Amino acid sequence: MLLGSERLLASGRLNGLKVGILANPASVDHDYRHIVDQLAASDTFDLAAIFGPQHGFNSDLQDNMIETPHATDPKRGVPIFSLYSETREPTEEMLDLIDVLVIDLQDVGARIYTFIYTMANCLRAAAKTGTPVIVCDRPNPIGGVAVAGPMLEPGYESFVGQFPIPMRHGMTVAELAKLFNEHFEIDAPLETVTMEGWSRTDYFDDTDVPWIMPSPNMPTLETAIVYPGTVLFEGTMVSEGRGTTRPFELIGAPYLDAEALAARMNAHGLGGVYFRPVVFEPTFQKHAKTPCGGCQIHVTEREAFEPVIAGAALIRECYGLAPEQFAWREGPYEYEHDKMPIDILAGSPELREQVEAQVAVTDIAESWTTGVAEFSALRLPYLLY
Template structure:
């Protein structure tokens, strides 16, 4: 298969010729020959690379957590600016785009609404529209496939940098498809060209593409992490550990007060599809409960086609809230620059899910409560899908 980056240079190079190019990239911006996008653009003679932009976690992928900002610099080898889109601004300023004719976006997403790269893309599109420039999005696989959608759809009033438009937690789209959706259905209206991949199918998982997995962020080390992330990211909205500071973030979840066997038994009784909960202990080296022994579970996905990450995470949170009502706590603000709402509600895109967990509503009822919004989203989504 060919990535959008490969197809751009192979079939659409004329779109770049003679122009000043800015690129939005990170460590995972490799072509299928494992060459980095910066190398590809900087070595060209028929156009000029004039600016590099990096998202949350930095151009080099070194910053760990939300609201850890980084500053840009001037690249000593290329002699061009590196601009931070996770610092003083998250949208390119007029000054940043002053020497750019075409902005090329090439970030690897993980298929979850709250992963911020798609919102960096949306803000870049808005900036390009404002400045009268052109935007090219070179497409990449959704690593967890492009078939399934799950979870609550973002509700009005809960917009943030982890959700600007009404899409579900697991959206089942590629960045290129999302760019078209954002531009047309949600009214950004920039001059947009999406360069599709060749040879990718919706049913493919990342390990079926023969592409190298490069962690797109520090706590996304493996495809297994990305598989559980659409649900387990909700644990960030509590004072439970989501496993940051371990070698298995978002797969190891727990807290010092949790009895692993008791929680695992509760979860197994739910008979959730495609998953096994192994009782375990872990000790984070940083982040929540650094240096403390935590009890909890490891989420082992046995059948990823049947696994429901969001429902699984809700089952875990319900179990902890039910078993440990005195110790369970929601994380206080701020979260991703929102200071007036609970982080859990920002992540969920609604306050209804938190209320359902507090009330210990049945899992089936919670899942059913997502259905109407998901059914409205599906035909909208379908109009922008580019792959079979």
């Protein structure tokens, strides 16, 4: 197969232009060559500016919600503009330096992953200045078929959710760019460069594209597969496994009984997954240096596994096992001060209220069906494969 970036660089489309690039360490080709290195080496166009998303251009900031400063690239002598700083949207002065902005970012298929909103912010800025934007497509690592989870409701927009889409959107980054730009009327001068040889049924390891961590706590494809559900634990004081070698696969807290939690989860009979009782000790973030009882999520059959249902069920059972000790995380969260982090992540207060009422897992999943069906129809005109 060919990535969008590989097709763009071979096309001659950038010849004679001053190019800006939004990228991070995962922006490599099949031979592990980084797109910035290839742009800088060209004698037919000029690399004029680098833009970095959350965690920085070098993806060197471990935790979330840590801003990255602007800098100058010491090797190439061009500015690096952080779009996860006091500047979330490129300024007119930044865009004045370039003729075209190329975006080459690896998404992970979940609504709350911020790279797609940095892309949306770039489209908004480009709409104001008329700067052409070229989005190079990459695989959705968890496939482009399944759509699942709660919808973002109006009033709960944030930097982890700008548009009313479900938690698992089943789209590629270029498809999302078209959806944002056309349906949600950003109206930037947008071009997309599709992949060749990618199928919607493909998971990342069905391709021959090298896996490079798109962010510090996304070490493996297995992480990405569970992430649309267990990222919800960022809205709780239960550890989502940050500070371990298995973030988002390990879930637990000091007060939880590992055997009891795993038994309750396995009793649901969720497809394609086994919950194994574990005790783990995070090295940083929540409950650092403290043993946590919990479970590890083992996906046994990807196509049958429903990560958002699994994540919601886990929160429900963590709450049900220890309602007096369980706590929702307090704000601020992603610059939102007035709403609870779990409501921002889930897209509304509904999931939190369902957990507190111990609504059956099947009923929680049923509450998403209308929104998922509507979005599944909405996205059809924007699918490229």
